[in-house]
Amino acid sequence: xxxxxxxxxRNLVKEFKGFVAVNDxxxxxxxxxxxxxxxxxxxxxxxxxxxxTKFLIPTRGQILYRxxxxxxxxxxxxxxxxxxxxxxxxxxxxxxxxxENIRVALQTAEGSSYSFWKxxxxxxxxxxxxxxxxxxxxxxxxxxxxxxxxxxxxKRALELATTLAMxxxxxxxxxxxxxxxxxDVDRVVALVRKAAQGRTVLMVEHNLxxxxxxxxxxxxxxxxxxxxxxxxQTVSADPRVRxxxxxxxxxxxxxxxxxxxxxxxxxx
Ligand SMILES: Nc1ncnc2c1ncn2[C@@H]1O[C@H](COP(=O)(O)OP(=O)(O)OP(=O)(O)O)[C@@H](O)[C@H]1O
Numbered sequence: 001x002x003x004x005x006x007x008x009x010r011n012l013v014k015e016f017k018g019f020v021a022v023n024d025x026x027x028x029x030x031x032x033x034x035x036x037x038x039x040x041x042x043x044x045x046x047x048x049x050x051x052x053t054k055f056l057i058p059t060r061g062q063i064l065y066r067x068x069x070x071x072x073x074x075x076x077x078x079x080x081x082x083x084x085x086x087x088x089x090x091x092x093x094x095x096x097x098x099x100e101n102i103r104v105a106l107q108t109a110e111g112s113s114y115s116f117w118k119x120x121x122x123x124x125x126x127x128x129x130x131x132x133x134x135x136x137x138x139x140x141x142x143x144x145x146x147x148x149x150x151x152x153x154x155k156r157a158l159e160l161a162t163t164l165a166m167x168x169x170x171x172x173x174x175x176x177x178x179x180x181x182x183x184d185v186d187r188v189v190a191l192v193r194k195a196a197q198g199r200t201v202l203m204v205e206h207n208l209x210x211x212x213x214x215x216x217x218x219x220x221x222x223x224x225x226x227x228x229x230x231x232x233q234t235v236s237a238d239p240r241v242r243x244x245x246x247x248x249x250x251x252x253x254x255x256x257x258x259x260x261x262x263x264x265x266x267x268x
Contacts, residue, residue, distance in 0.1 A: 005064075006031050006170050006200045007052070007083075012061035014047050021047045023224040025061070029170075029217075034192070034201040036211045038235075038259075039221035040245050045204045046174075048221065052202070053085045053172055054078060065170070082169030086160055086176075094148040098139055098158050101147055102130040105162035129165075137161045137191055153184030160191060171195060173203035177210050189213055208259050212236070220244075235259060 007029040014022040022044045029035045037045050050056040052063060054075040063071045070078055092101045106129060134140045137157040142150060147158060156176065163171065176192060177185045189210055192201065196214075205211050211218060212232045220227045220235055222244040228235060235241055236259035245258035 004031070005029055006066060007202065008062075008064040009048075009052070010062040010064065012048070012051060012063065013059045014044075014051055014056060015059045021224050022051065022058075025221070025224075025226055027219060027226070029200060029202055031200055033216040034196050034203070034214050036215040036218045037202065037204045037221060038206075038208065038211060038218055039227070042223075043221040043244075044224040045221055047224075049172065049174055049204050053083070079166060082167070083172065084163050084166045084168035084170070085172040085174065086163035092147050092155065092158050092162060095146060097144050097146055098134060098150065099127075099130050099143040101158060102133050102161055102165060103127075105165035106130065106133075109166045133161045133165055136164065136194065138187070151184075153180055153187055156180075156184075156188065157191060160195060164195060169199055171199055171201045173201060173205075175204055175206060177205065177207050185210060212259070232259065 005028045007027065009025055009027040012022055012025040012027075013020065025044075025048060027037075027048070037048060039045055047056065051058050054073065058071065061071075062069055065078070065081060065083060070081070070083075073081075093104065096104070103126060106126060131140060131143065134143055137160055139154060139157055139161065142154060147155065150158065160176075173192065177188050180188065185207065192203070192214055195201070203215070205215075215232065217229065218232055218235045219229045220238075220241050227240055227244060228238050230238075242258045
């Protein structure tokens with residue numbers, strides 16, 4: 001039954017000049033879950049993500065959203081259906097204030113021209129909604145700060161708010177904690193948890209401590225294929241998962257860190 005899943009892929013394949021980067025991937029994302037896509041460097045996570053968000057065209061296979069085949073649709077069309085991507089690609093204008101950035105996002109989401117908002121009442125409503133969104137990501141006091149002056153973690157929070165302005169049903173997050181210090185990471189974990197209320201989230205995330213704290217379900221990719229799937233406890237106890245992480249480069253670098261039992265304990 002397709003309908004129980006918000007998003008499904010069926011035998012998804014992406015080849016780059018004969019190199020199979022994504023190999024027969026069948027994903028099933030359940031309504032309301034925070035679902036992570038993990039795996040060692042080069043596993044195919046970004047490529048899968050780019051296929052789902054229509055940045056890349058699959059070589060073969062299907063993508064279904066609420067049972068509907070969306071494989072041929074473009075990014076803008078899937079965004080209108082409620083599939084919205086955030087993070088990694090900076091979607092904010094650096095020389096506008098935080099409030100102005102949200103306003104632009106809201107106007108874009110409404111697809112409305114400036115003239116629609118010209119009446120005093122509409123403008124008031126728009127500003128109210130801007131402030132709600134800023135508050136929801138903890139940025140109310142920075143409403144009139146120019147974006148370029150915001151600390152990195154706050155910029156990411158602003159990006160998330162501009163994404164939430166689109167009212168996504170399925171929120172796709174590309175490495176939300178990338179490049180962050182531990183304080184910002186904790187803030188983003190709290191933000192994502194809040195943003196996930198009433199919607200489904202699919203995230204690519206290297207930080208396995210974040211995954212263990214946030215995610216209901218995890219798909220592990222290795223060499224372009226699904227290795228296993230389950231909750232963090234199940235996945236972290238799977239010797240094949242530890243093996244692919246350890247074998248990836250053995251450096252202990254980002255992405256080569258194996259899922260650990262400590263993370264499970266930290267999450268409890
Ligand atoms: N445009 C491209 N052309 C050729 N090969 C590509 C292209 N994009 C990705 N690849 C290859 O596909 C494989 C999967 O890459 P991908 O970036 O999806 O992995 P990843 O799991 O996101 O890795 P990382 O954790 O390092 O970001 C890699 O071997 C990569 O070199």
